[in-house]
Amino acid sequence: MKVVKANAGALTNFEVLDFLNSRGASKDTTRVIAPIARSEYKVYDYLLETAASTQTRESVNKFADKCKDFKVAKAEILNIINLRPSSIVELDPIIEKAPEGQEDRVIDTDGILELVKDLLPPLPTTETETPNANDEEETDNGEHPNATAEEETDNGEHS
Amino acid sequence: MFYLSELEHSLRVPPHLLNLPLEDAIKSVLQNLFLDKVLADLGLCVSVYDIKSVEGGFVLPGDGAATYKVVFRIVVFRPFVGEVIAAKFKESDANGLRLTLGFFEDIYVPAPLIPIPNRCEPDPYNRKQMRWVWEFDGQDYIIDDSCQIKFRVQSISYPSVPTERAEDAKPFAPMVVTGNIDDDGLGPVSWWENFDQIDEEEE
Numbered sequence: 001m002k003v004v005k006a007n008a009g010a011l012t013n014f015e016v017l018d019f020l021n022s023r024g025a026s027k028d029t030t031r032v033i034a035p036i037a038r039s040e041y042k043v044y045d046y047l048l049e050t051a052a053s054t055q056t057r058e059s060v061n062k063f064a065d066k067c068k069d070f071k072v073a074k075a076e077i078l079n080i081i082n083l084r085p086s087s088i089v090e091l092d093p094i095i096e097k098a099p100e101g102q103e104d105r106v107i108d109t110d111g112i113l114e115l116v117k118d119l120l121p122p123l124p125t126t127e128t129e130t131p132n133a134n135d136e137e138e139t140d141n142g143e144h145p146n147a148t149a150e151e152e153t154d155n156g157e158h159s
Numbered sequence: 160m161f162y163l164s165e166l167e168h169s170l171r172v173p174p175h176l177l178n179l180p181l182e183d184a185i186k187s188v189l190q191n192l193f194l195d196k197v198l199a200d201l202g203l204c205v206s207v208y209d210i211k212s213v214e215g216g217f218v219l220p221g222d223g224a225a226t227y228k229v230v231f232r233i234v235v236f237r238p239f240v241g242e243v244i245a246a247k248f249k250e251s252d253a254n255g256l257r258l259t260l261g262f263f264e265d266i267y268v269p270a271p272l273i274p275i276p277n278r279c280e281p282d283p284y285n286r287k288q289m290r291w292v293w294e295f296d297g298q299d300y301i302i303d304d305s306c307q308i309k310f311r312v313q314s315i316s317y318p319s320v321p322t323e324r325a326e327d328a329k330p331f332a333p334m335v336v337t338g339n340i341d342d343d344g345l346g347p348v349s350w351w352e353n354f355d356q357i358d359e360e361e362e
Binding site for chain 2: 003007009010011012040082090091093096
């Protein structure tokens with residue numbers, strides 16, 4: 001076995017989710033028929049809970065485009081798309097301290113947050129009133145959850 | 160988190176697969192070979208993305224199977240240092256925490272990378288486990304499985320396969336990710352949920 005190119009391109013969570021979807025992965029019982037391996041389904045289930053499940057190709061492309069104006073590094077753009085931070089506190093660990101040679105790099109974090117709010121759809125919501133088929137639940141960071149909404153049921157997977 | 164890697168490999172397609180279209184047969188062999196396996200320095204192979212080229216198809220003497228040389232791309236899970244990932248809590252012990260992503264479970268947060276001051280106490284709900292608690296501003300913040308935990312990748316290591324092991328050692332992990340939760344916005348998501356209004360700097 002030979003490695004031709006170790007890094008033939010970085011993929012956002014959204015692109016991997018899209019790829020699995022195009023091969024027929026799904027959340028419901030038709031999953032046993034799809035040609036997707038069990039280990040791939042584990043990745044699929046993980047991705048469904050992240051921000052990637054509500055994103056679309058255009059929104060991700062537009063966001064990446066506009067981010068270039070903010071002088072953000074490519075790895076940081078990838079992180080932002082994958083995590084969809086909705087507050088400064090979430091954005092902070094993503095943006096690195098200025099690397100050497102760019103000491104006066106001032107990042108417009110508010111501008112980036114505005115862009116995130118505009119272009120990237122919010123995280124998948126879990127309200128206790130609307131039961132859904134998923135085992136995992138996650139609150140929408142944009143809303144202010146009350147005490148009971150912030151629950152996570154035990155996942156059914158045992159690996 | 161995910162990268163595409165291009166590989167080239169010579170593989171044999173066993174005779175029982177020869178009734179399938181060639182691409183499917185090769186894909187199935189590739190999946191058996193690479194799926195859910197860790198390749199050193201490349202990461203955990205998640206999926207076969209596509210097949211770029213196939214050549215060969217010779218049958219070697221004495222063999223019933225055809226041998227092909229295939230160039231293909233796979234999706235690998237390889238977090239980069241500095242990436243922030245949301246994971247779930249799996250277990251904790253005196254050395255630190257262990258987090259899981261469902262498909263990848265060897266994420267360790269060693270004790271020095273948990274925000275200080277902290278303390279480790281025996282878990283009242285689960286006798287075998289220890290529980291980590293962060294003390295800040297007089298309040299106790301517990302680290303448990305109530306919500307997702309964000310961590311930043313500190314380092315990734317690919318330990319080599321051990322030749323000998325003690326009887327009760329943990330199963331060998333070919334890829335270990337070390338995480339850090341000692342920074343603003345990291346750690347359980349619930350710690351930071353109320354910080355939209357308060358403009359405080361944590362730690």
